[in-house]
Amino acid sequence: MTDRYQTFTTTPLGKTLVKNLGLPDPTPLPRWTEGSQVIDGPVVFGAIGETDAGKAVQALLRDIGASFSTAAEGVASSTIRPKAIVFDATGAVSTADLTSLQRFFSPVVRQLAPAGRVIVVGRTPELASSPEQQVAQRALEGFTRSLGKEVKRGATVNLVYVAPDAHEQLDSTLRFFLSPKSAYVDGQVARIGTGPLVSNDPARPLAGRTALVTGAARGIGASIADTLARDGATIIGVDVPQNADPLRKVISKIGGTELLLDVTAVDAAQRIAAHAQEQHGGLDIVVHNAGITRDRRLVNMRTDAWDAVLDVNLRAPERITKHLVESGALRDGGSIIGVSSMAGIAGNNGQTNYATSKAGVIGLVQALAPSLAERQIRINAVAPGFIETEMTAKIPFTIREVGRRINSLQQGGLPIDVAETIAWFADPASAGVTGNVVRVCGQSMLGA
Amino acid sequence: MTEPRKVAVVAGNRIPFARQDKTYRHASNSDMLTAALNGLVDRTGLGGQEVGEVVAGAVLKHARDWNMVREVVLGSKLAPTTPAYDIQQACGTGLEAAILVGNKIALGQIDAGIAGGVDTASDAPLSVNDHLRNVLLDLNRAKTYPDRLKVLARVRPKDVVPEIPRNAEPRTGKSMGDHAALTALEWGITREAQDELAYNSHMNLAKSYDRGFQNDLITPYLGLEKDQNLRPDTTLEKLAKLRTVYGNGETATMTAGNSTPLTDGASAVLLSTDEWAEQHGLRPLAYLTHSQTAAVDYVKGAEGLLMAPAYAVPRMLARAGLTLQDFDYYEIHEAFASQVLSTLKAWEDPIFCKERLGLDAPLGEIDRGKLNVNGSSLAAGHPFAATGGRIVAALAKQLDENGGGRGLISICAAGGQGVVAILEK
Numbered sequence: 059m060t061d062r063y064q065t066f067t068t069t070p071l072g073k074t075l076v077k078n079l080g081l082p083d084p085t086p087l088p089r090w091t092e093g094s095q096v097i098d099g100p101v102v103f104g105a106i107g108e109t110d111a112g113k114a115v116q117a118l119l120r121d122i123g124a125s126f127s128t129a130a131e132g133v134a135s136s137t138i139r140p141k142a143i144v145f146d147a148t149g150a151v152s153t154a155d156l157t158s159l160q161r162f163f164s165p166v167v168r169q170l171a172p173a174g175r176v177i178v179v180g181r182t183p184e185l186a187s188s189p190e191q192q193v194a195q196r197a198l199e200g201f202t203r204s205l206g207k208e209v210k211r212g213a214t215v216n217l218v219y220v221a222p223d224a225h226e227q228l229d230s231t232l233r234f235f236l237s238p239k240s241a242y243v244d245g246q247v248a249r250i251g252t253g254p255l256v257s258n259d260p261a262r263p264l265a266g267r268t269a270l271v272t273g274a275a276r277g278i279g280a281s282i283a284d285t286l287a288r289d290g291a292t293i294i295g296v297d298v299p300q301n302a303d304p305l306r307k308v309i310s311k312i313g314g315t316e317l318l319l320d321v322t323a324v325d326a327a328q329r330i331a332a333h334a335q336e337q338h339g340g341l342d343i344v345v346h347n348a349g350i351t352r353d354r355r356l357v358n359m360r361t362d363a364w365d366a367v368l369d370v371n372l373r374a375p376e377r378i379t380k381h382l383v384e385s386g387a388l389r390d391g392g393s394i395i396g397v398s399s400m401a402g403i404a405g406n407n408g409q410t411n412y413a414t415s416k417a418g419v420i421g422l423v424q425a426l427a428p429s430l431a432e433r434q435i436r437i438n439a440v441a442p443g444f445i446e447t448e449m450t451a452k453i454p455f456t457i458r459e460v461g462r463r464i465n466s467l468q469q470g471g472l473p474i475d476v477a478e479t480i481a482w483f484a485d486p487a488s489a490g491v492t493g494n495v496v497r498v499c500g501q502s503m504l505g506a
Numbered sequence: 507m508t509e510p511r512k513v514a515v516v517a518g519n520r521i522p523f524a525r526q527d528k529t530y531r532h533a534s535n536s537d538m539l540t541a542a543l544n545g546l547v548d549r550t551g552l553g554g555q556e557v558g559e560v561v562a563g564a565v566l567k568h569a570r571d572w573n574m575v576r577e578v579v580l581g582s583k584l585a586p587t588t589p590a591y592d593i594q595q596a597c598g599t600g601l602e603a604a605i606l607v608g609n610k611i612a613l614g615q616i617d618a619g620i621a622g623g624v625d626t627a628s629d630a631p632l633s634v635n636d637h638l639r640n641v642l643l644d645l646n647r648a649k650t651y652p653d654r655l656k657v658l659a660r661v662r663p664k665d666v667v668p669e670i671p672r673n674a675e676p677r678t679g680k681s682m683g684d685h686a687a688l689t690a691l692e693w694g695i696t697r698e699a700q701d702e703l704a705y706n707s708h709m710n711l712a713k714s715y716d717r718g719f720q721n722d723l724i725t726p727y728l729g730l731e732k733d734q735n736l737r738p739d740t741t742l743e744k745l746a747k748l749r750t751v752y753g754n755g756e757t758a759t760m761t762a763g764n765s766t767p768l769t770d771g772a773s774a775v776l777l778s779t780d781e782w783a784e785q786h787g788l789r790p791l792a793y794l795t796h797s798q799t800a801a802v803d804y805v806k807g808a809e810g811l812l813m814a815p816a817y818a819v820p821r822m823l824a825r826a827g828l829t830l831q832d833f834d835y836y837e838i839h840e841a842f843a844s845q846v847l848s849t850l851k852a853w854e855d856p857i858f859c860k861e862r863l864g865l866d867a868p869l870g871e872i873d874r875g876k877l878n879v880n881g882s883s884l885a886a887g888h889p890f891a892a893t894g895g896r897i898v899a900a901l902a903k904q905l906d907e908n909g910g911g912r913g914l915i916s917i918c919a920a921g922g923q924g925v926v927a928i929l930e931k
Binding site: 298299300302303306307318319320322323324325328329332362366 | 857
């Protein structure tokens with residue numbers, strides 16, 4: 059699906075019109091490609107005092123070969139155009155420290171390069187050591203969400219809350235938020251807890267792992283399968299028999315196995331577990347991507363439309379997760395990823411069934427995260443906003459155009475943006491990332 | 507109440523099955539059923555006699571044939587005092603008719619009866635579309651000329667196009683083949699396995715003709731002496747060359763060779779008590795001992811359209827106290843080779859048997875050498891309602907020829923239904 063408006067804005071006539079009429083001017087977002095660096099430009103680092111988290115951030119920046127300077131080195135007055143600005147705010151112990159946000163960011167933020175990255179690292183407020191610290195840390199969210207709306211030209215602003223003693227878990231998350239892999243993730247909050255330290259090859263973080271992707275034949279599911287395979291995973295692609303042919307095309311390209319079944323079948327979970335164990339000896343990653351819509355206002359909602367959407371989008375992931383965990387088919391240290399939706403957070407006219415199911419996915423993440431942690435199994439969800447797929451291409455023009463523009467990046471996301479976010483959750487190095495629901499929505503105005 | 511009586515299958519007869527729009531293209535359902543019935547009457551010497559009841563049906567039926575079976579009886583060699591009624595349970599019609607007749611015999615309500623079925627895919631009932639039908643009905647109700655003219659003015663050019671019966675499930679709009687293709691994919695049924703089953707069907711049916719097995723099961727009709735669809739010279743290579751007709755792209759496996767063609771034909775089976783048979787100089791070939799129907803919810807995709815027999819058989823086995831391996835012959839109607847293979851695979855699958863059938867252990871494998879030993883629908887063709895009669899008669903004869911044994915009949919039907927039965931001797 060091409061965004062014709064965005065293409066038009068790059069033509070001479072388009073540029074003139076956009077400028078003079080004050081029309082949306084979306085910046086094309088670079089995506090990660092084979093051989094890309096995590097960050098291809100200078101990084102400015104700032105902090106409130108010296109902290110473990112700050113040290114971990116600087117160690118990572120050195121590790122990925124980023125040229126970085128600290129604010130103290132007089133960045134503000136210099137001519138560098140930072141590609142990323144990382145600020146360690148874990149040292150904020152009271153609201154007095156919030157002053158540093160303005161002092162640090164005001165001069166440097168105007169220098170931010172196109173498609174730049176702003177990352178603020180904070181302390182998980184609920185785990186703060188004093189009420190004063192909790193207040194200060196919670197305040198960060200208002201700052202990053204507002205700055206996300208202010209920065210232009212495809213730049214993103216995200217907040218990473220890290221638990222005490224979890225600073226060693228920051229790597230995979232910082233890599234994700236710094237890199238073009240998070241192109242369409244904006245205005246989000248990620249929470250990192252403690253977990254075992256996993257060191258793996260960042261180029262193939264999923265090597266030796268087996269990943270199940272439901273609804274893998276088309277759209278976002280196919281992109282997820284591709285992306286996890288790129289990161290080294292062996293894929294089990296699941297789809298309904300109707301999609302056998304497109305599923306075969308996806309799987310034959312990336313290797314792995316196909317499993318044709320309806321996720322709502324009474325024995326779907328057992329079949330998935332048996333297939334995974336017989337063909338691959340077990341599973342490490344489960345992506346509940348299969349989903350359907352049957353949109354109708356509630357007054358006109360038919361029973362079968364309501365039931366079908368809840369069955370596919372919520373009950374199937376719930377049942378399959380339960381069985382895979384209980385049967386042991388999902389190995390310890392595994393990762394479960396649900397696909398929620400912006401509608402599940404903000405609600406949507408005509409989507410009571412869909413939004414119920416997608417909010418339920420968030421419930422599933424929150425309900426299971428604590429108990430699964432005992433087996434070091436993590437569960438998280440992505441909540442896509444407007445993603446350019448066959449499904450959104452069918453939305454009537456005006457509604458589609460509005461859906462695309464009402465976010466900070468003024469454009470729709472791509473399936474790969476959802477897939478990259480899932481790959482970050484799937485990465486064993488994200489051992490401290492569980493119970494998260496991260497939106498892939500370009501910081502949509504809906505439900506923000 | 508008295509003990510149920512044993513239900514004997516005494517004789518069967520059918521006309522050879524013809525491919526659609528070939529030899530029987532101008533034959534009506536009534537013509538063909540009459541031919542099959544008269545052949546049975548001739549062979550059993552029942553001319554001019556009355557039997558307890560004739561039960562039969564057709565799947566594709568003209569509106570005028572609302573009392574088809576009784577009309578057929580009146581035009582047949584049976585006594586005109588023989589009662590009759592029509593039934594319809596899609597492809598299960600013929601077997602269901604035999605079960606109904608058998609039940610009345612078992613209960614002592616009748617001593618003998620004839621079960622049958624007929625279908626034509628050539629002489630299809632076209633009907634006017636709903637719009638024109640409403641116009642014509644209103645025209646009939648109009649009392650005055652101006653009113654009639656007003657009604658007639660509603661006729662539109664599109665009304666000229668008649669409605670042709672669709673070979674599709676009303677609730678999904680998908681053809682039976684498309685449904686079967688989905689099930690085949692779900693069960694991972696290969697093209698090779700389907701072609702092999704089709705090949706065996708043709709070889710087994712051809713052998714049965716060669717050894718004269720079909721001689722007293724068939725009455726030639728309109729110059730046709732053997733099933734028109736039978737290809738005794740087919741090979742696995744030839745079957746492998748056919749292009750696929752259901753499913754999409756490289757995952758498609760179903761061809762015209764491993765799916766049944768549309769066919770015309772009729773069959774009839776005589777059932778009775780032992781005493782009645784003896785009194786009429788006939789002898790039981792086998793006994794109809796158990797039967798079962800089941801249906802699945804294929805509409806929401808919870809189960810494949812043609813998988814109902816997979817549910818019906820274990821229920822029947824449980825009631826009969828038998829295992830799937832306690833049979834000498836298996837007659838699994840070959841709607842599609844993939845249907846037979848999916849059913850067999852489901853019975854072997856521990857997950858299916860546990861989660862869907864609620865069984866502790868899978869039903870297990872069957873000896874493939876006992877499957878459709880005299881050919882089945884892939885070779886003979888499948889005039890929907892006539893298939894049950896063909897199978898009951900052939901299996902009863904096979905059991906008799908074998909000097910005893912037990913045979914399983916399994917027939918899948920449109921609407922997600924299955925009709926199954928056991929014959930024993």
